[in-house]
Amino acid sequence: MLDNFSEASMAxxxxxxxxxxEVARKVQREKGIRVINFGIGQxxxxxxxxxxxxxxxxxxxxxxxxxxxxxxxELREKIASHVNTLYPNGKPVKKEEVIITPGAKxxxxxxxxxxxxxGDEVIIFDPSFYSxxxxxxxxxxxxxxxKMKWAEETGFSLNVSELEDKISSKTKMIVxxxxxxxxxxxxxxxxIENIMELAKEKSIILLSDEIYxxxxxxxxxxxxxxxxxxxxxxxxxxxxxKTFSMTGWRLGYVIAKEKITKKMxxxxxNIYTCPTSFAQKGAIAAFDAFDEVKDMISLFRRRRDVMYxxxxxxxWIKVHKSQGAFYMFPYIGEILSRANIQVKDFAxxxxxxxxxxxxxxxxxxxxVGKNYLRLSxxxxxxxxxxxxxxxxxxxxxxMKEIVG
Ligand code: PMP
Numbered sequence: 412m413l414d415n416f417s418e419a420s421m422a423x424x425x426x427x428x429x430x431x432x433e434v435a436r437k438v439q440r441e442k443g444i445r446v447i448n449f450g451i452g453q454x455x456x457x458x459x460x461x462x463x464x465x466x467x468x469x470x471x472x473x474x475x476x477x478x479x480x481x482x483x484x485e486l487r488e489k490i491a492s493h494v495n496t497l498y499p500n501g502k503p504v505k506k507e508e509v510i511i512t513p514g515a516k517x518x519x520x521x522x523x524x525x526x527x528x529x530g531d532e533v534i535i536f537d538p539s540f541y542s543x544x545x546x547x548x549x550x551x552x553x554x555x556x557x558k559m560k561w562a563e564e565t566g567f568s569l570n571v572s573e574l575e576d577k578i579s580s581k582t583k584m585i586v587x588x589x590x591x592x593x594x595x596x597x598x599x600x601x602x603i604e605n606i607m608e609l610a611k612e613k614s615i616i617l618l619s620d621e622i623y624x625x626x627x628x629x630x631x632x633x634x635x636x637x638x639x640x641x642x643x644x645x646x647x648x649x650x651x652x653k654t655f656s657m658t659g660w661r662l663g664y665v666i667a668k669e670k671i672t673k674k675m676x677x678x679x680x681n682i683y684t685c686p687t688s689f690a691q692k693g694a695i696a697a698f699d700a701f702d703e704v705k706d707m708i709s710l711f712r713r714r715r716d717v718m719y720x721x722x723x724x725x726x727w728i729k730v731h732k733s734q735g736a737f738y739m740f741p742y743i744g745e746i747l748s749r750a751n752i753q754v755k756d757f758a759x760x761x762x763x764x765x766x767x768x769x770x771x772x773x774x775x776x777x778x779v780g781k782n783y784l785r786l787s788x789x790x791x792x793x794x795x796x797x798x799x800x801x802x803x804x805x806x807x808x809x810m811k812e813i814v815g
Contacts, residue, residue, distance in 0.1 A: 422548040427541070427774050428452075434759055435768045447798035449786040450768040452592070454656040454711075454737070458693075459703040462655060466693030478688050480680040481672065482511025482664070486691050489698045490664055494636055501639030508642075510672040510679070511686045511694075515622050515650035515663030520546055521675045522618050522646050522665065523584075527552040531583040534574060538567075538593055538740075538775035538783070540620070543586045545776075555582070558779050559594070563742070566731035567594045569602045575609060584616045585609075590623040590632060593775045593785040594740045595715075595733025600633035607635060610644050617645045622663070623736040625654045625704055628712045630734050642668040653737075654704055655697045660690045711737055714788040714795055721799035722786075727806050737789045740772065744782035746806055749813050754781050765805035767798045 428450065435446040457463075481487060487506040495503045512518040519542065527533060529551030535543050537556040544554040557574045559567040574585070587606060590597045610617040619635040635645045650663030665675060679685065715732070718739050722730045730741040747754060754771040761767050761784075772780025788795060 419549045419551075422551075423545045428770050431758060431762065431768050431770060434762045438762055438766070444766045446762060446766045446768055447790070447794050447801065448768045449788075449790060449798055450770050451787050451789060453658040454653065454707065454789050455791070456656045456707060458657050458660070459655060459697075459700045461696045461700055461703075462657065462693045465696035466660075466689050469689040469692030474689050474692055476688060478685045478691065480676040480685050481509070482686050483688075483691050486511055486695050489695055490666070493698060494666065498634055498636040500637065501641070504636070504666055505669075507669045508666055508672055510665050510675050511691060512650075512663045512665060512679070513661040513683055513686045514652065515620065515648050516542060517661075517683070518648045518650065518663040518665045519543065519618070519620065521678055522648065522667075523547055523550055523552070524678060525671065525674060526583055526616060528583075530581060532579060532581040533583060534577055534585040534615075535776075536569065536586070536588075537777045538772060538780040539586065540588055540592050541774055541776045543776075552583070553581075554776075555579075556777055561731075561742070561779070563729045563731055566734075567591070567596045567740075569598055569606065571602055571605045571609070574606065578609075578613055578615065582613070582615050584618050586618045586620065587635075588620040588622075590626055590735025592623065592736050593738050593770070593772065593780070593783075595736050595738045597627050597630045597632050597735040600631055603633040603635075607638055607645075611640070615644070618648065619645060620648045622648065622650050622653055624649065625708060626711065626737060627735045628708075628715055628733075632735065636666070646671065651694050651697055655694075655700060656707070657694070657697070660687070660693065662686055662690055662694050711788065714790065714792055715739070717792055718786065718788045718795050718799060721796060721803070725799075725803045725806060727810055737787055739786045739788060740783050741786070742783055746810065747782060750809060754784065758784065761802065761805065765801045767801050767805075769802075 431450050439446050487509040490509045491504045491506050523546045527550040531552045532555045533547045533552050535554045537558050547554045555577050560570050561567050635641050647666040651657040719732045727746050728741045733739050758771040770785040772783030
């Protein structure tokens with residue numbers, strides 16, 4: 412009886428990235444070597460001091476009860492005025508159009524829960540953040556994948572023509588993520604505009620996950636909030652996890668027209684009541700921490716450059732320099748085919764034989780990633796040098812054995 416789990420729960424597979432951290436721990440324990448971890452999806456800095464202080468103060472002052480399901484007004488107002496400064500065209504966002512959630516993941520979950528009926532199709536790019544497809548499946552929806560196109564010189568592109576082909580009468584939503592996990596792309600603004608136009612024209616909801624919006628090293632990031640008509644078709648998701656190094660605080664948010672945030676607040680009230688009260692007080696101080704954010708981004712830009720230069724030394728790997736987020740997504744198809752090995756097994760070998768954790772691209776979530784590895788550069792610069800050196804040494808050795 413207790414083993415008869417619901418169909419919804421069985422539609423979800425566990426977070427497979429954790430498997431690799433587990434193998435790394437085992438190797439560290441058994442072989443006594445320090446495994447360098449390129450598998451992590453969070454900044455390695457502590458949350459900035461002013462944010463921590465504001466939360467501590469809130470705790471000391473007894474701000475420990477429930478809040479509104481929307482989150483606290485002061486934070487909603489801060490978010491609204493922040494996006495109004497960033498994207499000053501159109502009708503300003505007001506606090507009623509903002510709902511704070513326990514992490515961006517919950518924001519995405521509420522958005523899917525609000526719209527996906529069994530049988531509905533949701534268009535998801537391949538590769539993508541794994542959680543989109545899992546939640547869609549859990550709700551009985553069908554992820555429809557659009558393969559991105561790749562070239563070493565230009566990186567990944569969104570393949571708008573294939574997207575158009577995949578639209579059917581059952582298409583309910585398109586999920587967009589820019590800057591992009593796992594590829595590190597900041598997509599061409601023109602491509603984003605084309606998708607916005609398409610969504611509008613075909614009356615499809617555009618769910619835009621912009622959680623890496625501050626992690627832009629080259630190029631310009633186009634936000635859906637730049638369109639004065641975004642309220643007609645779009646739902647915007649962002650969060651505090653990455654920009655302010657607050658992953659464990661669990662704070663994200665949705666910006667959408669008022670009718671949507673109102674319904675989401677009803678769902679929230681029944682699922683989790685509200686986001687954590689004192690964490691929200693801390694997040695208010697985040698809006699005074701943009702100097703710290705700027706320093707972090709400069710640090711990450713340098714790390715990105717180092718990782719790219721080191722990977723370029725490997726003749727078996729093709730790599731496009733990432734422009735955003737904190738991931739590099741090198742192509743290793745030639746190694747895999749010559750060594751006749753699957754990317755998942757290759758990632759395990761890298762941990763066991765080279766002492767480096769990476770995430771195999773097929774975790775995100777399907778076909779395209781089978782020829783790529785995701786490497787996070789939210790890691791100390793010396794470790795980036797040493798980790799990529801180990802990867803290069805390992806692949807050179809492996810290929811020598813095969814090619815001779
Ligand atoms: N979207 C993307 C693209 C992400 O990479 C992540 C975190 N890895 C999230 C959403 C979830 O962020 P949060 O910690 O705010 O739930």
